[in-house]
Amino acid sequence: MKNKGNESFLNIGIVFLSFLLVVMLLYTTYHFYQAGAVYTESTDSLLRYIETGEYGELVRCMYKNEAAEAKITTDMAECYAVARYYEAASFYKVYFQNGRMEEAEKKKKIMEEQKLLMGDLAYVEEDIIESLGLVD
Amino acid sequence: MKCPSCGNDLHIEDEKCPYCGKENPYYKKHRLAMKKYQKEFNDVKEDVYRKTGRLTSLQVKALAIAILLLLNMGLMILGKNAWEIHYYFEKIYVDKHNEEYLAVMEQLESEKDYFALGCYYGTVFRYGSYDNEYYRICRMSHFYSQVYAEIMDLKNENGWNTMQGKIKYLCEDIEYMYECSVQDDYDDPMYFGERHRAAMEDIKEEVKGLLITYANLTEEEAELFATYSNGQKQLVLEKAVAGNEE
Numbered sequence: 001m002k003n004k005g006n007e008s009f010l011n012i013g014i015v016f017l018s019f020l021l022v023v024m025l026l027y028t029t030y031h032f033y034q035a036g037a038v039y040t041e042s043t044d045s046l047l048r049y050i051e052t053g054e055y056g057e058l059v060r061c062m063y064k065n066e067a068a069e070a071k072i073t074t075d076m077a078e079c080y081a082v083a084r085y086y087e088a089a090s091f092y093k094v095y096f097q098n099g100r101m102e103e104a105e106k107k108k109k110i111m112e113e114q115k116l117l118m119g120d121l122a123y124v125e126e127d128i129i130e131s132l133g134l135v136d
Numbered sequence: 137m138k139c140p141s142c143g144n145d146l147h148i149e150d151e152k153c154p155y156c157g158k159e160n161p162y163y164k165k166h167r168l169a170m171k172k173y174q175k176e177f178n179d180v181k182e183d184v185y186r187k188t189g190r191l192t193s194l195q196v197k198a199l200a201i202a203i204l205l206l207l208n209m210g211l212m213i214l215g216k217n218a219w220e221i222h223y224y225f226e227k228i229y230v231d232k233h234n235e236e237y238l239a240v241m242e243q244l245e246s247e248k249d250y251f252a253l254g255c256y257y258g259t260v261f262r263y264g265s266y267d268n269e270y271y272r273i274c275r276m277s278h279f280y281s282q283v284y285a286e287i288m289d290l291k292n293e294n295g296w297n298t299m300q301g302k303i304k305y306l307c308e309d310i311e312y313m314y315e316c317s318v319q320d321d322y323d324d325p326m327y328f329g330e331r332h333r334a335a336m337e338d339i340k341e342e343v344k345g346l347l348i349t350y351a352n353l354t355e356e357e358a359e360l361f362a363t364y365s366n367g368q369k370q371l372v373l374e375k376a377v378a379g380n381e382e
Contacts, residue, residue: 007193024215027211031215034218034219036222052292057289060282
């Protein structure tokens with residue numbers, strides 16, 4: 001009887017510890033996953049920055065995603081084109097106003113290249129020109 | 137068997153006759169014999185287990201519990217130290233591919249792709265500096281990209297922050313950016329080689345240009361901006377931005 005009591009207690013212990021083992025496995029896997037994860041911005045995030053006119057942040061996010069080798073979808077590629085267009089346009093104005101014409105021309109060329117890659121986001125070009133105060 | 141009192145059927149395990157209720161005279165003897173046989177059986181069983189080296193069911197379960205306890209503790213320790221363990225192995229990987237990474241950073245620096253340089257350094261050397269000659273220029277590039285985004289956001293009415301808040305963060309980040317280019321006595325000279333110095337000056341020029349073009353600072357203000365205190369920086373910017381809005 002005493003032995004049977006001991007065995008029941010051990011059975012409960014085994015069941016409990018087995019359940020705990022599963023929990024610990026999940027806990028450890030989660031922490032290792034977190035440690036190895038590289039944060040990237042989603043396409044929705046990038047589109048939100050475009051919507052709110054936070055183009056500077058869009059440019060930063062593009063570079064972060066590229067460094068992290070984020071998977072590029074068609075929509076994301078168009079967001080990147082907007083970012084590169086904006087970056088080039090912003091520096092084009094700086095160089096133009098400073099008389100650095102050679103560098104300004106390089107940025108102008110990038111603007112023209114990226115304009116063709118914007119796809120469905122091509123409408124944003126006008127907004128960028130207006131927000132930067134760029135005049136042709 | 138039959139009950140000696142009433143003659144009805146009686147089982148040897150019955151303590152009393154189910155018909156007449158009289159005590160079964162064979163029950164006690166049978167119980168004593170069964171106990172004796174059970175004890176002999178257990179003794180022989182233990183003897184067999186001992187001689188053959190087999191474990192009893194109790195011993196196996198106790199062992200299973202000990203193993204499960206150890207596994208749980210091991211996993212808990214691994215989980216708690218996941219970041220340190222990952223960092224350790226990542227550092228080994230980075231050290232192995234160090235030449236490759238340095239080549240990429242050299243190319244980005246020579247192409248004046250400072251935003252990419254800062255982000256690349258931040259991604260590859262995520263948990264620490266893995267101290268190399270690019271540490272300072274990459275840190276400066278990182279702040280430069282923040283300063284760029286903050287300057288460009290000054291005119292954005294949809295931004296999440298107030299104008300004062302934006303200016304405050306911008307000035308702080310500009311200060312951090314400039315600090316990266318300051319060489320103190322205790323700094324390792326490898327950070328300030330000719331190429332890196334030129335890149336740092338380049339970044340400062342770019343920021344000057346951005347402040348003039350988009351924050352409406354004058355040439356003089358932009359030139360002296362690095363020398364201002366944080367408070368002065370904020371005042372100058374607030375005045376310049378307000379002046380433009382009028």
